Amino acid sequence: MTVDSRKTPAPDGRAAAVPDVRRADEVLGWSRGLLDLPLRQAVATLAPPMRRVAGYHFGWWDERERPIEADGGKALRPALVLLAAEAAGGQAGDAVPAAVAVELVHNFSLVHDDVIDGDTTRRHRPTAWSAFGRTAAILAGDALLSLAFTAVTRGGRAGEGVRVLGACVQSLLDGQSADVDFELRTDVGLAECLRMAEGKTGALMGCACALGALYGGATSGRAANLAAFGERLGLAFQVVDDLLGIWGDPAVTGKPVHSDLRSRKKSLPVVAALTSGTPAGAELAELYHQEPPLSPCDLTRAAELVEEAGGREWSVAAVDDLLAEALDRLRAAEPEPRAAAELEALARLAADRDH
Known part of the structure; x- marks a missing residue:
């Protein structure tokens, strides 16, 4: 879904036209254009074994390093960096090193997540560990993380940038650790699942x-x-991702249908269902915690039970509430009008349950 936001709230609450506001897809294309070369230059500095895996993961080449044009993702997070700089009254170009750093951290987490979760497909291609082995993928992820801190020092606010990025990585790792721990537990609460998602995404x-x-x-x-706008938006994005992990179209998600249920992830819709106190929630718990792998029929039934127990309804409402909170914080920042309109467009795209 393409979002075209051409208006932003005026001081009296009415929508005021803002000239030359780009659609969300145009913003993402602009961001990718600023990001691509410095990102490639950064990855080119890696040792050959790590560079090979990283470039494959980014969709730049195949397993034999033959150039291709595979899906490299939307690059939403770098776009947020660049627009936030403009929202603050600065220039997007000055924030490119930070945008590169954020994209490197994001992809470090994806490479490692695929290893941890055992996922064999991402963006309609074999995952990096599937193509090169777990060890090679882990090392490539480590290299991307290290490279992110090098990238962020190339900006004009290096010391503070490293501090902000370092704190973020610690939160991200804490969230990922909780996510893995939840898979071994039968007593995960909704509040702690939300805290996990706040850290992870x-x-x-x-x-x-x-x-x-x-x-x-x-x-x-x-x-x-x-920052609060981004945090609320990130949590909304995670809820949408969790919805897609159960009901998403594989042609859109690049992952098999019911992928999160197959791995018995304690995603937000699942936890909302498990803690609902309903008969459907109780049946889901019994099915989710059985020893044998879930069959295709089990997976279909599990998805039905999540919906019957209210997990899907809760998640849809949560996305709407979180998006509203995010936009409230965006307005509180009193951003530059064009950047504000484009950030809102990106936010609505990220919270779109059909993306």
Whole structure:
């Protein structure tokens, strides 16, 4: 779904036209254009074994390093960095090093997540560990993370940028650790599942906006509101991702149908269902915690039970509430009008349950 936001709220609450506001897809294309070359230059500095795996993961070449044009993802997070810099009154170009750093951290987490989860497909291709082995993928992920801290030092606010990025990575790792721990537990609560998602996904989107604000010269108050916008948006994005992990179209997600149920992930819709106190929730718990692998019929039934227990309804409502909270914090930041309209367009795209 393409979102075209051509208006932004005026001080009196009415929608005021903002000239030359780009659609969300145009913003993502612009961001990719600024990001692609410096990202490739950064990855080119890696040792050959890590560079080979990283370039494959980014979709630049195949297993034999023959150039291809595979899906490299939307690059939403770098776009948030660049727009947050403009929202703060700065220039997007000054925030490119931070955008590169955020994209490197994001892809480090994807490479490692695929190893941890045992996922064999991402973006309609074999995952990096499937193509090169677990050890090679882990080392490539480590290399991307290290490279992110090198990238962020190339901006004008290196010391603070490293601090913000470092805190984000710690939150991300804490969230990922909790996600793995949940798979071994039968007593996961909804509140702690939300905290996990805040770390796993919300932290990096919040960091993207915080770094953009920093490199754009934002005041502390404006930066805090932009960071909160990103954090709320990140959590909404995770809920949408969890919905797609159960009911998403494989042609869109690049993963098999019911992929999260197959691995028995304690995603937000599942936990909402398991803690619902309903008969459907009780049946889901019995099915989810059985020893044998779930059959195709079991997976279909599990998806039905999540819906019957209210997990899908809760998740849809949560996305709407989180998006509203994110946009409230965006407005509180008093951003530059064009950047505000484009950030809102990106937010609505990220929270689109059909993306």
